[in-house]
Amino acid sequence: MNTHYFYTSIKILILGIVLVYNLNLNAQSKTKPNVIIIYTDDQGAVDLGSYGAKDIYSPNIDQLAKEGTRFTQGYVAAPVCAPSRAAMLTGKYPQNAGVSGNTSATPNSKGLPAEQYTMAELFKDNGYATGHIGKWHLGMDEASSPNKQGFDYSFGHLRGCIDNYSHYFYWEGPNVHDLYENGKEVFYDGTYFPDLASEKAINFVENQKDQPFFLYYAINMPHYPYQPTEKWREFYKNTPKPRGDYAAFISTIDERIGFLVDKLETLNLLENTIIIYQSDNGYSTEVRAFNGGGNSGPYRGAKSSLFEGGIRLPTIIQWKNHLPKNTVNHQFLMNLDWMPTLASLCGFTTPLKDIDGMDLSQMIKNPATNSPRTSAFWKYGNQWVVRKGNWKLIGNPKDTSHKGILNFENDALFLTNLKMDLSEMENLAKKYPEKVKELIQEYIDWEHGNEKDIPKKIKTVSHIAVHKLITTQSKLNANYQNIEVLIDGKFGYADFSTGQWIGVEGKNVELIIDLKNSEPISEVGINYLSSAGNWIFPPQEFEVSFSEDGKKFKNLKSVKIKQTKQQNSIDYASLSTSQKSRFVKITIKGIGVCPDWHTGAGNPAWFFIDELIIK
Known part of the structure; x- marks a missing residue:
């Protein structure tokens, strides 16, 4: 027998055993799915091709919907940035998360309280590498910073919005630079922030490919300032502004999501990665957004409003070959439900205490299953909402989409039935007074409801200038x-x-x-x-x-x-x-x-x- 041939065969056999063993170890390390939450900023309710937009090119996000589930009743817990993000990351109503409104941009000002247990801490406790990339907007002090809230790695801006090239805070200036990596100020003067964030997200996935990871990819678009690339401005050159620049920003988002999905495919990670896509609130009608650009479709309201257009937003989940594909799910879901739902999908046994979110994993797996989510509350500033089934009562409504005129003598309590009328253009309060009473009581019984919040009849005053x-x-x-x-x-x-x-x-x-x-x-x-x-x-x-x-x-x-x-x-x-x-x-x-x-x-x-x- 050829001795050299014998020993060579033994070596090949041993190498084969080692390879199989390593592959098995790698497979075991990947029994937990990776999770990526893509959270966009100020995106309108129908501003994707998969949500009916005819003038927006979004093939990569639409592919997520095609390979997964698109929700028609995906809600966020607040109509503005910071409380929406706090709710998503804690599984709690913003009031219980300690962030009921947008946080201050003042250095060292407080934000998300340190005692809150975040989604990042949940994943970290279950052996995941955790990363935050993009916008934070949950506080300026160290205790509320990403790295103190469970993220191993963080790159992005801490305040609400930045210029995408100078990385200076857009609301103040000219000397408030706002770009940080793991708590240290970093400078990339003139480099397009969406490209920076995209590169950091891809690097994070590459670096963590051999272990389970959780990535919170908080894309800062289409929030103003509208600064799309020349490629997408040219693509939408015939679309009137501000819609053209806004749409170009959506395509800028879409392109970079495509880059990330391509990286997952290249690393053979796509089938073992849960991807969630959602907007934090409706499109902006602020002056800095040129009074619009986005579209709430059939819904009334936009950013800062508790009409549907401010809180009912594009919401997609994909887990290839694990969850239903090419599915449209009409069940009720809120962003604060992601935390317990993902815990269940990932097989965690960590107890989640005192949260408001619900585990909707069975409903997502089987859309024919009734969602346990049948009611919810919202409270933002002077506005509040009770939703119970299809009935929705708004206190002190505000229509930032300007789709209709609100008479605050008659519309201070605004009742709708979403099954009968998605547009919320007709107030049913006078037609169904008993339902109004019932929902008012539901609101008062809620831990953050208060009888003082119930609108009273407008006070009148008599004086000699009246109607002069x-x-x-x-x-x-x-x-x-x-x-x-x-x-x-x-x-x-x-x-x-x-x-x-x-x-x-x-x-x-x-x-x-x-x-x-x-x-x-x-x-x-x-x-x-x-x-x-x-x-x-x-x-x-x-x-x-x-x-x-x-x-x-x-x-x-x-x-x-x-x-x-x-x-x-x-x-x-x-x-x-x-x-x-x-x-x-x-x-x-x-x-x-x-x-x-x-x-x-x-x-x-x-x-x-x-x-x-x-x-």
């Missing part, structure tokens, strides 16, 4: 020109969006009231709103002067107004006089810019006024 003539020579904001509400004898709610308020940004306003006849006057007063979180501050001062002919005004009097940091409070300032006059000129002076202590320091400050009272 009011004019101004000041240039008013386009959204606040109905100055007749200032002398209609009605008070607005403590929410600037109720239609009873006139907002003025960064300047003063001069108003003249014609009483039609010369009248004895003993008092002149103004109602004003304080809501620092919305950049709304008390006026600095108001002045009053009088005239009989409407041209020459005299007897000038003024009152200084105390500044406050209060949220959503209504106050009244007045001055006494002893005067007989037909015309009254009221000049209201704002503080100009946000104060140093405020996150918007140096930017134009608003003041909001309601009833001007003359006695």
